[in-house]
Amino acid sequence: MTQLASGRDEPITAPPTGRGRPPHRRGWAWLAGALGGLSGIAVADLVAWFLTPSGAPIPAVGAMIINLLPAGLVNFGKEFLGTADKPFLLTVIFFGVLALCGLAGALELRRSYAGGPVFAVIAAIGLVAVLTSSDPSLRAIIPTLLGLLAGYLVLRALIVRLARWLPRSDYPGDLAALPARRTFLTWTVVVAVGAVVGEMAGRALNAAAGAVEDARTKLQLPVPETTDPVPAGADLNVADLSPYLTPNEDFYRIDTALQVPTIEAADWTLKITGLVEQEMTINYADLIARPLVEHVATLTCVSNEVGGDLVGNAAWLGYPIRALLAEAKPKAGADMVLSTSEDGWTAGTPLSALTDPDRMALLAIGMNGEPLPIEHGYPVRMVVPGLYGYVSATKWVRELKVTSFAKDQGYWTPLGWSAKGPIKIGSRIDVPRKRRIEEGPVMIAGVAWDQHTGIDRVEVRIGDEWYDAQLAAVTGVDTWRQWLYSWSATPGTYEISVRATNADGEVQTEDSAPPAPNGASGWHTVTITVT
Ligand SMILES: Nc1nc2c(c(=O)[nH]1)N[C@H]1C(S)=C(S)[C@@H](COP(=O)(O)O)O[C@H]1N2
Numbered sequence: 339m340t341q342l343a344s345g346r347d348e349p350i351t352a353p354p355t356g357r358g359r360p361p362h363r364r365g366w367a368w369l370a371g372a373l374g375g376l377s378g379i380a381v382a383d384l385v386a387w388f389l390t391p392s393g394a395p396i397p398a399v400g401a402m403i404i405n406l407l408p409a410g411l412v413n414f415g416k417e418f419l420g421t422a423d424k425p426f427l428l429t430v431i432f433f434g435v436l437a438l439c440g441l442a443g444a445l446e447l448r449r450s451y452a453g454g455p456v457f458a459v460i461a462a463i464g465l466v467a468v469l470t471s472s473d474p475s476l477r478a479i480i481p482t483l484l485g486l487l488a489g490y491l492v493l494r495a496l497i498v499r500l501a502r503w504l505p506r507s508d509y510p511g512d513l514a515a516l517p518a519r520r521t522f523l524t525w526t527v528v529v530a531v532g533a534v535v536g537e538m539a540g541r542a543l544n545a546a547a548g549a550v551e552d553a554r555t556k557l558q559l560p561v562p563e564t565t566d567p568v569p570a571g572a573d574l575n576v577a578d579l580s581p582y583l584t585p586n587e588d589f590y591r592i593d594t595a596l597q598v599p600t601i602e603a604a605d606w607t608l609k610i611t612g613l614v615e616q617e618m619t620i621n622y623a624d625l626i627a628r629p630l631v632e633h634v635a636t637l638t639c640v641s642n643e644v645g646g647d648l649v650g651n652a653a654w655l656g657y658p659i660r661a662l663l664a665e666a667k668p669k670a671g672a673d674m675v676l677s678t679s680e681d682g683w684t685a686g687t688p689l690s691a692l693t694d695p696d697r698m699a700l701l702a703i704g705m706n707g708e709p710l711p712i713e714h715g716y717p718v719r720m721v722v723p724g725l726y727g728y729v730s731a732t733k734w735v736r737e738l739k740v741t742s743f744a745k746d747q748g749y750w751t752p753l754g755w756s757a758k759g760p761i762k763i764g765s766r767i768d769v770p771r772k773r774r775i776e777e778g779p780v781m782i783a784g785v786a787w788d789q790h791t792g793i794d795r796v797e798v799r800i801g802d803e804w805y806d807a808q809l810a811a812v813t814g815v816d817t818w819r820q821w822l823y824s825w826s827a828t829p830g831t832y833e834i835s836v837r838a839t840n841a842d843g844e845v846q847t848e849d850s851a852p853p854a855p856n857g858a859s860g861w862h863t864v865t866i867t868v869t
């Protein structure tokens with residue numbers, strides 16, 4: 339018995355006694371199971387906060403239940419409980435899960451691994467819920483999976499120790515049960531404290547992130563003084579062709595942030611420091627009280643491969659950076675602005691691009707008529723037409739330090755990327771998307787860009803012949819331009835390439851270069867078989 343009580347790798351066995359289990363052990367087993375469940379929920383919530391808010395399983399299950407319930411019942415709940423209906427539902431789910439996990443604990447005590455299926459079923463419901471949510475993604479399943487694993491490991495650890503704790507009354511004079519009991523109780527207390535603290539932290543963090551998102555959606559954007567009205571002919575309305583303005587939810591996202599910074603607009607400030615005559619700090623209210631402009635500009639990532647999709651076009655609402663810099667008054671010797679984000683990421687932008695009266699470099703607060711989405715830099719980011727994002731487009735921006743390229747460098751520069759990153763001429767074939775098509779009239783269409791210079795010509799090569807594409811209208815030189823060529827396709831296999839010419843007459847080079855160190859080049863080419 340001594341060995342059973344203290345052995346580490348004993349299987350869980352029923353106590354060798356005919357008198358059955360004293361009832362209190364069952365109670366402890368339920369508690370152990372519920373603590374396993376709570377640990378699992380805590381881990382899932384913390385991981386969800388870290389990775390993706392839509393991965394938190396309980397709110398997802400709540401939303402799923404509301405969707406599944408008949409509308410009448412949902413409305414009844416709303417009338418009956420008012421705004422408490424959602425918290426009420428979430429509380430019911432929470433304690434329902436803990437009760438089921440308690441059951442899993444009782445089963446586990448009776449037979450090794452018998453609690454596993456109960457945990458698996460609970461997790462499966464959570465997985466279905468996150469995958470059918472309004473914002474489903476593969477990474478949204480990670481919190482629930484890790485929660486399942488952690489929860490079940492905790493349950494096992496507690497039940498194994500509980501099984502070793504044999505009632506002393508069955509073994510008069512055997513003190514071995516005493517350390518076993520102490521071990522189990524110690525584990526229970528440690529797990530309980532850890533799980534409660536973890537879950538409280540997870541909830542607080544998720545709630546804070548949720549509060550920022552709520553505030554964001556309620557924000558009323560000021561009306562800009564000037565806008566770039568999008569001309570009717572900017573969109574050629576070809577099926578599958580990238581729309582002129584990229585919807586926010588389709589806009590590519592690139593950053594080094596593991597956890598998206600969530601900043602309340604009311605807490606946001608921007609410092610302008612360094613080589614300036616007048617250091618200054620501006621807050622959100624000051625910023626949006628200024629005359630704002632809306633400017634359409636295409637953002638491109640230096641990592642974009644030829645034919646890649648790390649490029650998007652949006653109407654940015656913001657305040658010209660040059661106006662702020664004019665107040666701060668850069669000193670002689672400065673040629674760069676090092677912008678720093680909430681998460682410490684930095685970009686080094688040529689000062690000249692930010693003070694250029696002809697270039698609309700913005701501190702942006704809005705994107706396509708909405709407050710900036712959190713993952714695109716809410717509450718404030720930089721957008722500088724003509725420069726790759728890594729040297730200009732700092733999201734969650736908190737500081738502009740006026741300095742020099744000789745003294746400072748942005749995040750990616752020491753990692754092998756050029757200190758300066760003017761955008762290269764680019765063009766892409768979007769349609770046809772299919773590589774095998776039928777003969778007859780076919781639209782070949784795509785987008786071409788050379789921000790801040792503008793695109794004047796796009797040519798398509800089909801086989802050996804070059805053809806001029808039709809160009810769509812644009813708001814100005816800072817955006818991409820749709821192009822279209824209608825082709826009468828006859829059977830055969832064709833290589834189709836595209837090249838653009840900018841407003842300075844520079845033709846996009848055929849020489850192919852990889853993204854590092856200063857952007858990819860070459861002609862986007864696709865092979866199409868016509869049958
Ligand atoms: N804070 C922060 N801002 C950042 C980055 C980053 O990693 N952190 N990446 C930059 C890069 S490389 C690009 S291409 C653009 C992308 O902006 P988007 O995610 O809104 O498309 O953001 C820029 N701003």
Ligand SMILES: [Mo]
Binds near residue numbers: 592638639640727728
């Ligand atoms: Mo980028």
